[in-house]
Amino acid sequence: MPVNTNTGRRKLSEKTDKPRDTRFVLKRLWLYIYQYKWLLALAIILTIASNMFALIGPMLSGYAIDAIEPGKGFVVFKTVFYYSAWMIGFYIVSSILSYILSVMMIRLTQKIVRKMREDVFTKLVELPVSYFDRNQAGDIISKISYDIDTINTSLSTDVVQICASVITVVGSLIMMIVISPQLVLVMLVTIPLSLLYTRYMAKKVRPLFRRRSAKLGELNGFVEEMVSGQKTIKAYAAENTVVERFDKINKETVDAYYTAEYYGSMTGPTVNFINNLSLSLITVFGAILYLNRAMTLGNISSFVQYSRKFSGPINEVANIISELQSAAAAAERVFKLIDEQPESPDRDEAKELNSVKGDVVIEGVTFGYLPDKVIIKNLFLHAKPGSLTAIVGPTGGGKTTIINLLMRFYDVWEGKILVDGTETRDLTRESLRKAYAMVLQDTWLFAGTIFDNIAYGKEDATMEEVVAAAKMAGIHSYIKRLPMGYDTIVNEDGLNISKGQKQLLTIARAMLLDAKMLILDEATSNVDTRTEIKIQKAMRKLMEEKTCFVIAHRLSTIQGADNILVIDQGNVVEQGTHKELMEQKGFYYKLYNSQFE
Structure with a gap:
């Protein structure tokens, strides 16, 4: 039975490069991570425990500072050594748990990447010949190697960093409220600035990293073609022409890299400046509260340390925003390949061709x-x-x-x-x-x-x-x-x-x-x-x-x-x-x- 010509042609023209939103990409990544939910649960427990032990340190530091009596120069060393010993103990435990977490995340991400590569290669085997006619071999190889490696790096480091940052920020905020609710009000000015700026830059940077990944795939495709055609290039003495074409594509790729990295690198320093402004305000108002006997030196010291722990993760997240955007762009390219339509399935009533005559x-x-x-x-x-x-x-x-x-x-x-x-x-x-x-x-x-x-x-x-x-x-x-x-x-x-x-x-x-x-x-x-x-x-x-x-x-x-x-x-x-x-x-x-x- 003849097929509808318009339908066949419409399917050929349905290919689109419309970008997927971040939520879609994160949801797809989560489906891969969730397959190893028990390892993930253990990693979360270790993250919480490691950061909670680290959060106790500043409070103990404040207790040790309060053992110093201003003016007289009198120090209760027994108290100082007691709290210092506990600080060292908590930090050692936190470091050990962080090490175990790092090893576990490497193991977890390798499992995820292995599964992702299996899915990509399985999809490549299922794809129709027309897909390979439309796409360069180098670009396909770039997706299964470079793009998945980029995702792996982000999952093994950036994701852990973000989880740890969330715990540290929440824990630090609670401890600061306990120490001095008045000083916390100072941070209400700077925190929204950091969040709004980070969100603005994330929207601006992601398309740049998407273009960077696409340009790298184009460069890989060109290099793959030129390497396989070396004999022809030399036979026609076309080395200069090929080099000129490579220089053009290479320059476009480098420019795409520079633009993405440039705007991505702007986020960290700006957020760091906002956080330092917050620290300056805390110092001024903390001194005023100390003079009014509303806070001790130990409280101020602990509050400053918690404020650094609070703002530090925000700054770190801002610094790795470019890496996250790069990983999101890479994941989008990988998922786009995985979502490609395979060869149309055999009809339900399709039968085996047996006892072939050859008519x-x-x-x-x-x-x-x-x-x-x-x-x-x-x-x-x-x-x-x-x-x-x-x-x-x-x-x-x-x-x-x-x-x-x-x-x-x-x-x-x-x-x-x-x-x-x-x-x-x-x-x-x-x-x-x-x-x-x-x-x-x-x-x-x-x-x-x-x-x-x-x-x-x-x-x-x-x-x-x-x-x-x-x-x-x-x-x-x-x-x-x-x-x-x-x-x-x-x-x-x-x-x-x-x-x-x-x-x-x-x-x-x-x-x-x-x-x-x-x-x-x-x-x-x-x-x-x-x-x-x-x-x-x-x-x-x-x-x-x-x-x-x-x-x-x-x-x-x-x-x-x-x-x-x-x-x-x-x-x-x-x-x-x-x-x-x-x-x-x-x-x-x-x-x-x-x-x-």
Whole structure:
């Protein structure tokens, strides 16, 4: 059943970069933290205990000072030593509890970060191919590495600091009220100033840190592209051009960093000034109360210490506001990735594709990657079981797009594709894709042994099966010459072997699969002519009794195809065997002869 074209196009255009508010980000972070609620509860208990022990110190200090009699120079040292000893004891206990808390928070945040990375990577595996077409690899890597590391740093240090600050501020305020309610009134002038200014700066700074994270992702994406394309850059002597482009992006990134850090760093000094103003007022009014015998020297000393403990955390929170905003911006980017729409689920009535015959029919298919740009227009094709269908045409004509639709990397806008009489959207994606073996022009190998790379699509493959596939692909003799044979480790992306050998390994991987349908995207483009002849012979044996789709640029390799589909600008302009198309002397005839001119 055809899908609604407008719906498909609307989904493509629904992508938005609208920022989420802070409450949304904090709520999502809380869901991760709450998974380890018992560790969190213990951390809170330790935080409260550590700060309560530290809050007793100033009161004991005041008692010790009151053991000094002004004027006479008389000191009751027994009292001083008594309270000093208790002070030392409380501070030691507070420090030990703080140490245990720090270790526990490191453990807790590592668990949270591990879970977050698992969620991000799981989402990446679930995302459709279109997501990776739209986003740079470097930016995606930046989210799973730098952004999550930023969150980790904030959770392990800033969150603990904020919790401790809340306890210290509340405890200090209570102790100050107990000592002198009159002096507390002085602070009612400065506290609102600190809070209002901090809130104002938080709103101003967060968009700057969001831009900073985005610019870093853009920089990482550019660097990743340039590193992977070093040979091309050097071959075209384009080093200066690349450096100029990098300098431009790097400058934008540095400017974004500077702007965010500049405004973020303004908060701390300003709040510190307000707190120092508060201390000055306390000193003046405290002296007046002392002269009126409303307070002792010990009370004033204790009150000043508590006022520092009260204002200190506010100042510290103001200083780490930039780090919190950076973490919020990083978390927003991570959650945005996690919230990306995965591949649309299989239909409820979708069935497994079993006992595959390989009868493929394309009826009136229309498709494009962008809502306003159609690539394939009203395409019809019938590939009978065991037939070889070659797809040829100029670059950008839609050849690879047809393969993407056959594999359901994308869903068609209009029309339908059927395999063995069943529309592909009524089949599970897993069973459909397992029915195909693929060899692409862009080879992909992972870090592992040669055996593992060949057996990638068949987990239970035996050594005999792998060797047989390698022999069919013409790579067995090369593997045997290696020091460790099939146990030789291939570097990431196969950088320690040639492109031709990489291509042969991917061909061997496809040969190992017992798939009834085969897709070849110019699979012999990276091998020499002699090797190509060997592979073509092996391929013909592989393709026996299988439905094959071959994207070919060298038309001499597909002369024996059962059906040649000539694609130009999304339309099938010609269709038939090589002989029939040559006799027509049309588009294919010109395309074929142009390769020998």
